[in-house]
Amino acid sequence: xxxxxxxxxxxxxxxxxxxxxxxxxxxxxxxxxxxxxxxxxxxxxxxxxxxxxxxxxxxxxxxxxxxxxxxxxxxxxxxxxxxxxxxxxxxxxxxxxxxxxxxxxxxxxxxxxxxxxxxxxxxxxxxxxxxxxxxxxxxxxxxxxxxxxxxxxxxxxxxxxxxxxxxxxxxxxxxxxxxxxxxxxxxxxxxxxxxxxxxxxxxxxxxxxxxxxxxxxxxxxxxxxxxxxxxxxxxxxxxxxxxxxxxxxxxxxxxxxxxx
Amino acid sequence: xxxxxxxxxxxxxxxxxxxxxxxxxxxxxxxxxxxxxxxxxxxxxxxxxxxxxxxxxxxxxxxxxxxxxxxxxxxxxxxxxxxxxxxxxxxxxxxxxxxxxxxxxxxxxxxxxxxxxxxxxxxxxxxxxxxxxxxxxxxxxxxxxxxxxxxxxxxxxxxxxxxxxxxxxxxxxxxxxxxxxxxxxxxxxxxxxxxxxxxxxxxxxxxxxxxxxxxxxxxxxxxxxxxxxxxxxxxxxxxxxxxxxxxxxxxxxxxxxxxxxxxxxxxxxxxxxxxxxxxxxxxxxxxxxxxxxxxxxxxxxxxxxxxxxxxxxxxxxxxxxxxxxxxxxxxxxxxxxxxxxxxxxxxx
Numbered sequence: 001x002x003x004x005x006x007x008x009x010x011x012x013x014x015x016x017x018x019x020x021x022x023x024x025x026x027x028x029x030x031x032x033x034x035x036x037x038x039x040x041x042x043x044x045x046x047x048x049x050x051x052x053x054x055x056x057x058x059x060x061x062x063x064x065x066x067x068x069x070x071x072x073x074x075x076x077x078x079x080x081x082x083x084x085x086x087x088x089x090x091x092x093x094x095x096x097x098x099x100x101x102x103x104x105x106x107x108x109x110x111x112x113x114x115x116x117x118x119x120x121x122x123x124x125x126x127x128x129x130x131x132x133x134x135x136x137x138x139x140x141x142x143x144x145x146x147x148x149x150x151x152x153x154x155x156x157x158x159x160x161x162x163x164x165x166x167x168x169x170x171x172x173x174x175x176x177x178x179x180x181x182x183x184x185x186x187x188x189x190x191x192x193x194x195x196x197x198x199x200x201x202x203x204x205x206x207x208x209x210x211x212x213x214x215x216x217x218x219x220x221x222x223x224x225x226x227x228x229x230x231x232x233x234x235x236x237x238x239x240x241x242x243x244x245x246x247x248x249x250x251x252x253x254x255x256x257x258x259x260x
Numbered sequence: 261x262x263x264x265x266x267x268x269x270x271x272x273x274x275x276x277x278x279x280x281x282x283x284x285x286x287x288x289x290x291x292x293x294x295x296x297x298x299x300x301x302x303x304x305x306x307x308x309x310x311x312x313x314x315x316x317x318x319x320x321x322x323x324x325x326x327x328x329x330x331x332x333x334x335x336x337x338x339x340x341x342x343x344x345x346x347x348x349x350x351x352x353x354x355x356x357x358x359x360x361x362x363x364x365x366x367x368x369x370x371x372x373x374x375x376x377x378x379x380x381x382x383x384x385x386x387x388x389x390x391x392x393x394x395x396x397x398x399x400x401x402x403x404x405x406x407x408x409x410x411x412x413x414x415x416x417x418x419x420x421x422x423x424x425x426x427x428x429x430x431x432x433x434x435x436x437x438x439x440x441x442x443x444x445x446x447x448x449x450x451x452x453x454x455x456x457x458x459x460x461x462x463x464x465x466x467x468x469x470x471x472x473x474x475x476x477x478x479x480x481x482x483x484x485x486x487x488x489x490x491x492x493x494x495x496x497x498x499x500x501x502x503x504x505x506x507x508x509x510x511x512x513x514x515x516x517x518x519x520x521x522x523x524x525x526x527x528x529x530x531x532x533x534x535x536x537x538x539x540x541x542x543x544x545x546x547x548x549x550x551x552x553x554x555x556x557x558x559x560x561x562x563x564x565x566x567x568x569x570x571x572x573x574x575x576x577x578x579x580x581x582x583x584x585x586x587x588x589x590x591x592x593x594x595x596x597x598x599x600x601x602x603x604x605x606x607x608x
Contacts, residue, residue, distance in 0.1 A: 025560065026423045035427055105395070106404050131541070133422055135407045137395035140363065144399030149364050149472035152392050155535070165476065170388040171308075171489070171544075173480035173536050177362070179473045189525070189542055190535055225404035229417065230430040237567060239586040242579075246601045249573065249591050257571045257588065259493075259550040260517065260606070 008162070009065035010181075011121040012054045014089060015112055016047040016071050018080040018100070019132040028233050034101055035231060043080045046127025048087075048194040049187040053157065054125055055088035056192060061159065066090050068119060072111050073100045078210060085205035086197030092210040093119075097222060105133075107215075107222035109141035114218030116146060121182065123164070128153050128186040139186035149179035155190040294323030294415050297377075298347075299370055299384040299393065301361070302329065302337045309490045310385030310444035312344070312451075317442040318383045319346040319450070320412040326351060328373055328462060330358035330366055338459050345453035353462035357470055361389055364469030367396035372465040374401060374437060380415070386441035387489075394441050403435035408545075410446035424541040424564035444489060445547035445568065481534045485511070488537060491520035493550045496539050496566065499526040500555020500576065500595055507533055509596075510554060513603045522546065524556045540565035555595050558583030575599070 020026055021040040029036050043051075051069065058064035069084035071077040072095040081092035095111050097103055116124065129136035143150035151157070151166030155174065158165040168175045169188045197205070215222045243249045253260040296318045301308045318325045325346050329338045330353035338350040351373060357365050370393070374382060382397060384390035386408040398405040409418040410428070417432045418440065488494065495510045507521065514521050522539040523532065539546055541564035551569035556562060558574070558581055566572070567586055574587035577594050584590040591598060 020423070022561075026426045028427050035423060104404060106399065106402075109399060129542075131424065134424065134541070135395075135405070136391045137398070137405050137407060140392060140395035141399035141405075143363070144367060144396035147468055147472075149469075150392070150396065151473075152363075153388060168388075169535055170478070171536065172303075173478060173534065175360075175478040176476040177473055178476055180471070225433065225435050226406065227432045227434060228429050229432055231422075232428045232430075234421070234425060234428050234567075237572070237586045237588075239572065239588055240584060240590070241588060242584070242590045242592060246591070246593075246598055246605060249589055249602070250605055252589050253550070253571070253573070257550075259571045 008122070009063050010057070010123055010159075011066045011068070011119065012057070012064060013068045013070055013112075013116065013119060013121040013124045014047070014050050014054050014084065015108070015124070015126050015138070016051065016069055016080050016084050017044040017127070017130050018042070018071065018073055018077050019044045019130055022131055028231050032230055032232060033228070037101075041076070043083050044127050044130045046129060046131070046187050046189070049189065049191050050125040050127050051084045051087045051089060052192045052194040053187060057159065058088070068093060068121070070095070070112065070115055072103060072108050073097060081210055082202075082205050083197060085208045085210075086202045087195060089208075091208055094210060094212045095218070096212055096214060102224050103222060104224050104226060105135050105137040105141055106225060107220065108138050109145055110220045111215060111218055111222070112138070112142045113145045114220055116142070123181065123183055123185065125185045125187065128188055139184050143184040146184075148182055148184050150184045150186070151177060151179050152186045153188045154185050155188050157185060157191070294321040294381055295379050296321050296323060296325045296381040296383055297370070297373060297379040298325055298327045299382065299390070300327050300329045300337065300341055301385055301387060301389045302331065305333050305336055307337060307340055308385070308387065308389075309449060309487065310387050310442075312449040313444035313447045314383050314385045314442040315344060315346060315450040316447040317409065317412055317440070318381070321381055321415055323380070324348045326377070326379070327457075328370065329353065330355070330369055330462070331361070332356045332359050334358070335459070342457040342459060343452045343455050344450050345455050346450060347455060347457045350457050350459045351462035352459050357467075360475040361393065362469075362473050362475060363393045363396050364472040366393050367400060368469055369462065369465035370397045371400040372463050376463040379437065381438045381440060383440050383442060386443050390441045394439055398439040401437055401439070403437045403439055404433060405439040405441065406431060406433055407441050408443045409440055410443050424560055425567065426560070443545060445545055449490070481536050485514055486518065486520045488520045488522050488539070488544050489546060491546075492548050493517055493519035494522055494539075494546055494548045494566075494569070495519050495552045495554060496522045496524060496556055497527050497532070497554050498524040498556030499530060501527060501532055504532040506596075509599045509603070513599060513606070516603055516607050519550075519552075524559070524562045553583050553587070554599060556583055557581045558586065
């Protein structure tokens with residue numbers, strides 16, 4: 001899904017987030033302040049797609065100079081960064097914060113802006129949303145802070161001379177836009193199928209550089225702007241009733257549910 | 261210029277002095293001091309339906325609602341919006357560079373409008389358009405965004421689903437301006453009334469985003485069926501459909517009951533139907549009166565998109581499929597027999 005025709009070598013930053021694994025059925029904690037986080041975590045699925053796209057860009061075009069994986073979060077985020085390194089990123093930057101639960105998209109966007117200003121990439125590829133907070137904000141916010149163009153919900157990226165052609169998944173179908181580099185792209189599910197890291201690559205990833213920095217070093221205040229007052233279970237559905245036949249189903253829909 | 265004068269007036273109404281005529285205070289005298297800007301999404305000269313759900317959410321904030329319409333045909337769209345009850349004023353930004361709603365152009369316009377007119381809330385639908393533009397606006401204003409709200413608890417407190425709808429968070433924004441996107445299915449659509457809100461030109465925005473991005477084209481899925489996002493009846497097909505051709509059975513049934521057709525991610529990934537028909541955490545969120553899941557197992561990601569439907573029917577040959585746990589009526593059957601039978605009998 002990616003082609004390339006350009007002279008300048010690209011530097012790519014890929015932000016990745018450690019989240020509760022997509023297959024885990026999350027539960028609200030007894031205090032109703034958060035969900036139970038003592039469960040399996042992994043890289044946010046949309047971020048895996050972002051890493052994969054950066055690596056494919058390098059494989060196909062040979063014009064990618066460097067891929068830098070970045071994660072903002074507690075010390076455990078380093079596991080996620082090692083995964084990105086095993087998939088093919090060259091080095092990693094970990095912005096360490098005490099409490100993952102208090103880190104919000106605007107703060108992450110500001111941290112990423114600070115890193116962009118230091119590292120001077122041509123392209124930042126993010127997932128379109130994290131499957132924990134479901135915000136779908138960070139990429140757009142970084143683009144706004146930098147006044148860079150954004151290609152959100154991308155299902156295809158083509159690199160042209162100093163430009164990207166991005167096919168976006170929008171309501172009702174697809175839309176294609178052209179954006180000038182440097183640019184922000186956020187990934188949709190259909191962009192690619194992420195690879196599994198091989199054991200040799202996982203071993204190699206342990207030796208790749210991983211720099212640890214703080215929000216203070218970037219001059220960013222990460223104080224939450226949104227306060228979570230309560231976290232609740234959604235209303236339970238009383239499903240589970242079976243009907244015997246198509247006739248029975250039609251009868252129930254007409255006379256009981258009254259929806260036909 | 262007129263817009264600027266109005267801004268000067270409205271910025272002082274909460275500190276009334278004897279020099280302001282009482283007439284000017286009318287309409288602002290409610291207890292709530294919310295002053296909301298609704299970003300109007302439109303396509304081909306018509307307002308998209310989720311905008312009217314977002315309007316209902318905006319009116320729940322109390323106070324006034326001003327609509328902002330940007331685009332080459334903004335005046336025509338503004339006329340439509342002006343008829344809706346609750347809309348006090350429509351700001352019109354008619355300019356060719358607002359075509360196709362490119363975020364690099366629209367976001368600075370929304371931000372400039374807030375800065376000049378002092379809105380307390382900026383509201384849009386949580387659609388591909390709203391999701392693209394509003395976080396960029398929030399960043400320009402240095403405020404947080406509250407995404408995909410399902411209820412307005414007060415002027416600063418909202419409920420929103422997290423973890424694919426497996427938990428509902430109540431969040432309070434401590435920012436002076438609240439940027440909010442609205443889950444369309446959680447609010448009834450506002451209805452056209454005999455309102456006739458006045459139109460004014462929107463404030464000028466900086467053009468720093470111009471030329472950063474360019475619209476090249478689009479490929480939209482044409483359908484005679486009702487819109488998936490707002491249909492009152494929906495039939496969803498999953499991997500059990502086996503191929504794209506078999507979806508014709510669902511369209512035949514949909515024809516009989518006036519339903520929209522959607523699909524699970526599995527069916528989309530297998531190429532049976534177009535991506536834009538996907539129902540789920542990363543696709544469309546629907547809440548119709550009737551949802552019929554056909555050959556869909558009921559993965560967490562799919563349930564996130566349809567479990568607020570009023571009545572759920574599941575037709576699946578696997579009696580242990582998780583979809584049956586949320587279905588009001590489950591039929592364990594081979595869909596290739598059950599669907600044609602249902603289509604035939606339902607028409608009687």
